[in-house]
Amino acid sequence: MNSDLKAAVLERCRKMEIPLVGIAGTDRWENPPFRPWMPEEFYPQSIFPGARSVIVIGLPIHLPVLETSPSIYYHELYKxxxxxxxxxxxxxASFLNDCGYPSVFVPRDGYGSIEVLRKNPVxxxxxxxxxxxxxxxxxxxxxxxxxxxxGPRVRFGSVITAADLPPDPLLAENLCTRCMLCVEACPVGALDERDYPEGLTDKAACAENSAELARRHISPCGICIxxxxxxxxxxxxxxxTLAADGDPRHRRAREHVQKYGGL
Structure with missing residues (x-):
């Protein structure tokens, strides 16, 4: 495995001010940590044959902006x-290609619009x-x-590469506290109180809500995160947890933002 190349990738991420970076070998898709798992066609090596590793980066969603959601403020931050x-x-991916390792980036969403998700929510x-x-x-x-x-206030992007990079260890601790605040707060009742993957989101209900927010120019929802x-x-x-509702200053800020920029 190429430890020097991994160090170079991490240094590139540091210079781009990327706070979260992790690496997985493609064999981990073949030995998943739980069942049911995704079909093989969704594996990185099925999408990019010859892939050996996946580099994942994460960028945070700033909490005070998210607390105004649904709003134009969160909408613009999301974009x-x-x-x-x-x-x-x-x-x-370009850096790895220049180093001699065939690589591709994966777009952060992979679908055209909410209307597409309503028909095929994957x-x-x-x-x-x-x-x-x-x-x-x-x-x-x-x-x-x-x-x-x-917490869940992160957006992720991935690079699939032929480089054989040392993988990072899986996180051992289950971070979910099972407080059920997300289940209770969901405006369309799309969440199930069972643990993932047994309690999957009602994707149809979530997509319908997102489509309505998109019509008003204030998507996505963001309540559960x-x-x-x-x-x-x-x-x-x-x-x-509920500071935006409990503190009058935060509530005034949220109500002010929500009055503008959307329908």
Missing amino acids: TVNTLLDQYTYRL AFFSHRHAALLAGLGTFGVNNTLLTPEY KVCPVGEDRRHYGRS
């Missing part, structure tokens, strides 16, 4: 982070599962990946 993910993963590659296998977090009841640093108590970012911002 900004998505753009950065595509740019960073493209640059990492992307061709799961960054969340890649992040799990790269040791960046564990799944929560809300069907998102929870990280120690930011904003109420999650997991993550050091809460301490950083001095936010308890």
Whole structure:
């Protein structure tokens, strides 16, 4: 395995100010940590034959902005982070190609619009599962990946590469506290109180809600990740789980933002 190349990749990420980076060998898709698992066609080596490793990066969603969701503020932050993910993963793939290792970036979503998701609510590659296998977090009841640093308030992007890089260890601790705040807060009742993967999200209900928010120009929803108590970012911002509702200053800020920029 190429430890020197991994060190060079991590240094590139540091220079691009990417806070979360993990690496998984493609064999981990063939030996999943739980069942049921995804079909083989979704494995990185099925999408990019010759793949040996997947590099996953994560960028945080700033909690005070998310607390205004659904809003134009969160909508714009979401777009900004998505753009950065595509740019960073493209640059990492280009770096690896220049080093002689065939590599490709994977776009952060992999679907055209919410309307597409309403008809076929699956992307061709799961960054969340890649992040799990790269040791960046564990799944929560809300069907998102929870990280120690930011809870579920992270967006992920991936690079699939032929380079054989030393993998990072899986996260041993289950981060979900099973508080059920996400289940209770979901505006369309799309979440199940059972652990992932048994309690999968009602994707149809979630997509319908997202489509309505998109019509109003304030998608995505973000409710299930904003109420999650997991993550050091809460301490950083001095936010308890329901601080935005309990503190009049936060409530006024949220109500002000929600009045503008959307329908």
